[in-house]
Structures are given as C-alpha cells and as structure tokens.
Amino acid sequence: MTPPLVKLKVPGTTKEASRVRYELSNPKLLIAGIALTLAAVASVEFLPARTLELTAPGLANGPYLNTSDGNQANAAVKWVNVKDKHLRCHYATAAANYLGCGLTYVLNGADPSLGRDLSGFDTMELDLAYKGPSAFVRVALRNFDPRFSKAEDNNSSRFHSINLRPRDIQRPVELELSELTVPEWWVGQYNLAREYNRPGFENVTALSIDLPVVQAGEEHELQLRRVTLKGHWVKRDKVYLGILCAWMFGALLMVLNGWAQLRRSHLRQQREIDALTARTRQLRVEQEKLRRLATIDELTGVLNRRGLEQSLEDFEDSARGMTLVTLDIDHFKHINDRHGHDCGDEVLRRVAAVVAANLRASDVFGRWGGEEFLIAGQGTRLREATRLAQKLCDRIEESEITVSGHRIAVTASFGVALAPPGGSTADALKRADEALYRAKEAGRNRVEMDKTLEGTPTTI
Numbered sequence: 001m002t003p004p005l006v007k008l009k010v011p012g013t014t015k016e017a018s019r020v021r022y023e024l025s026n027p028k029l030l031i032a033g034i035a036l037t038l039a040a041v042a043s044v045e046f047l048p049a050r051t052l053e054l055t056a057p058g059l060a061n062g063p064y065l066n067t068s069d070g071n072q073a074n075a076a077v078k079w080v081n082v083k084d085k086h087l088r089c090h091y092a093t094a095a096a097n098y099l100g101c102g103l104t105y106v107l108n109g110a111d112p113s114l115g116r117d118l119s120g121f122d123t124m125e126l127d128l129a130y131k132g133p134s135a136f137v138r139v140a141l142r143n144f145d146p147r148f149s150k151a152e153d154n155n156s157s158r159f160h161s162i163n164l165r166p167r168d169i170q171r172p173v174e175l176e177l178s179e180l181t182v183p184e185w186w187v188g189q190y191n192l193a194r195e196y197n198r199p200g201f202e203n204v205t206a207l208s209i210d211l212p213v214v215q216a217g218e219e220h221e222l223q224l225r226r227v228t229l230k231g232h233w234v235k236r237d238k239v240y241l242g243i244l245c246a247w248m249f250g251a252l253l254m255v256l257n258g259w260a261q262l263r264r265s266h267l268r269q270q271r272e273i274d275a276l277t278a279r280t281r282q283l284r285v286e287q288e289k290l291r292r293l294a295t296i297d298e299l300t301g302v303l304n305r306r307g308l309e310q311s312l313e314d315f316e317d318s319a320r321g322m323t324l325v326t327l328d329i330d331h332f333k334h335i336n337d338r339h340g341h342d343c344g345d346e347v348l349r350r351v352a353a354v355v356a357a358n359l360r361a362s363d364v365f366g367r368w369g370g371e372e373f374l375i376a377g378q379g380t381r382l383r384e385a386t387r388l389a390q391k392l393c394d395r396i397e398e399s400e401i402t403v404s405g406h407r408i409a410v411t412a413s414f415g416v417a418l419a420p421p422g423g424s425t426a427d428a429l430k431r432a433d434e435a436l437y438r439a440k441e442a443g444r445n446r447v448e449m450d451k452t453l454e455g456t457p458t459t460i
C-alpha cells in the first residue's frame, strides 16, 4: 500500500520564518519605542515642578534671631516686624569678639536629629531685602548626619553656605542648591574624613540668613520675604536612566523573543527536514521495490523478461559479445495436467533454483516466459556455453524434484547461440530458439547449437 503523502514545507520559506524576520525588524515597534521615549523626555519638562515654601507655618519653626551677645533682650538685634521676617541689627559696642546677626528657621521638631530631606530639590529661590554696609549676606543650610552629628551640638550638623552680595539680591534670586558649599572653617573645626565634608541635603535641620561679620556701630536691616525650593518630581537623570533601562530591557526581550521564535522555527524546520528525509528514504525503498517488481519474476525470484532485456542491453554494449542459452522444460503441460498447476509452479521454482546454483556470478539468468528460461554470458566462448548447457541439462535431470510426496521427473531442452560483438541480439535469440526447437525435435533433454555454428569446434 502506498503510504499517505505527508505535507512538506520547504525550509526557509515557511510562514514562521518570515514572521520571525518581520518581528525582528518590525518598524512599528521601533517607531512606538521612539515615540514613547520622546514622550518620556518631554514629560520631564512639562511635569509640574515640585516646590516647597521653606518658611511656611507648620513646616519650620521660627524665625529666630541670631545674635552674638546671647541676649535677645538687649535690642542689638531685633525685629522690625517678625511677621515680615524683618530685622534690624545694630551693635553699639563690640559685645563679643565676633559680631553677627540674622535669622534662623529650624526644620526639625522635637527630635533635633530629624530634619527634612531636601535632596530632591534643585534650586532655591530667595527673595531678600538688605540695607547696610555688609559686603554679603550669607544663606546657609545645616544637615544633620548621624554618622558624626550630635544632637547636643547644633554646630555639628554639616554647614552649607553661600555668600550673596547685596546687589545680587536686589531682586529675587534663584540658586542651585549645588552652589552651597561646606566652608573651610566647618571642615577645619570637625576634622572629619573627606567623604563627610561633601554637600548633602538629606536631613536639613536649619535654614539661616545672616550677616556673619558686622562691626559695632553699623546699622543693618535684613528681611527674608520668601524662600522657595524647586525641583522635579522625577529627576531628569533618573528618567534618562529609566528610558535607557527600558530600551535595554525591550532590546533584551526582542532578542530573547526572536531567539525563541528562531529556535521554534528551527525545530519546526528540523522536523520538516526529518520528515522529508524519512519520506525520501521511504520513497527510495519503494522505488527499489518497484524496480525489483518490474524486473523480477514473482514466482521464481529470478529476472523476468523485462529484467533480462535490460541486462541484454548492457551486454550488447560490451565489446566482448555474448553467449545465449535458452532452456525449456520438457512436457511441462503434462506436469501441470498430471500434478496440478501449483505443482507446475513448484517445478518452475526448483528448475530456476538448480540453474541459478550452477551459474557464474557474471552470468545473467531469467525466466523468458512460461516454462522457458534464458542464460546470457559475457564473451563468445562456445565451448563454455555448450558445457554449461550440458551441465545444466544433467543437473536438472538428476535433480530430485518431489512435490506433495510425488517425485517428478523433470528434464529440459537447451539451445545455444552466439551473439558476436556488434551483432543483433534478436537474431541470436532467434537462432538459440531454433536450436532449442531442434533439441525438442530430436527427443528433448538435450543441447543443440545454432546451426550456423555447426562445424565450429567447441574447444574455442
């Protein structure tokens, strides 16, 4: 039975393979990614800024006056208007070695070590007013760092400051928080490891606006109208890092997905190739079977007429010519009639087996039709051909063919002819047949040569 045809796909042209290629180079995905990236970058600009009014009630305690004489009742530093955060500073005498004045907001509550995290802000907008001879107004933030700051020592909270000239603050000014630096006097005072002296605003406990160096007799007026911190809800660098991570993650996903699809496609194609290979193998086996069926006689297992004709064609091409021996079982009809057709078949098989067993490997042997067989040998050695025919004649006669318990006497007649190189095989076959006919005529169970060879010594 012919096996069912399997549906075969040609590797490399399957839909899967083209889909993998499409997804790996899908421009829509790329365009969507770029659009999302641009949207994310733009959103950083358009997101509402984060602001913090540092002196807002409830957020900070104060303002408190800064004075060098430790006595706020002496009126050297006093409020012009506390609500407006407006102070006046006038030391009549040098009340201390160092004179300064200003105001402070305290950002921690009951716990002095707990300040406010201002690290998310980028800028500080200051609206100050100053009148007086001071060369600068100092803006400072203190940051409590538990690694070295002590609650009992306010000064141990790291100091960050910037000195602003009076003309710089004539109108509201916006500072980068990074402009505030840790001054040398603070670094020198605490003598800490270098990494502790870096600016940091994670835990800010106080804001002060002051005039750090004033002289006795001078008149100063300082007002803090507003101090606002500004920043972004999402830090720009974090957005960019997020975008980069998203792209890398997306690329990784695409690569993994593409790899998985390629692998699936590869496995599918491998299965298709395996099926194709198995099918090809199966077809070869079937082809061989068909070839055998086409050239082999089913009953005897030797070549059939078609197989013989093909072999004779090969011999015809040979420059050596060939010998032809025809063989016909004697009185085969009688065997059939007497013992039955099946018995006749068995006799055909046995005779074929006897002949095949006595041939050279180079000889070609087959059933020409009915009870007639043909043997072809390369070369035109007449002596060998007649000796072979005689030997086969004897072997068949000697063979004890017993079928279903009946011993059947079987003999055969032989005709021998030569087909010289370049000669006609059909003619040689005809002459072999004529010789066979004469063997039958002469009483059967014998070998006759082609008449044209009469007189030719069988020793050649």
Ligand SMILES: Nc1nc2c(ncn2[C@@H]2O[C@H](COP(=O)(O)OP(=O)(O)OP(=O)(O)O)[C@@H](O)[C@H]2O)c(=O)[nH]1
Pocket (backbone or CB within 6 Å): 299, 328, 329, 330, 331, 332, 333, 334, 336, 340, 341, 342, 343, 344, 345, 348, 369, 370, 371, 440, 444
């Ligand atoms: N059992 C069997 N018989 C076959 C087969 N092919 C041909 N025959 C029979 O072989 C017989 C050949 O008979 P004939 O041509 O008269 O020849 P014969 O009886 O051998 O007589 P001679 O050749 O003159 O000796 C016929 O009866 C065919 O039916 C076959 O494949 N099997």
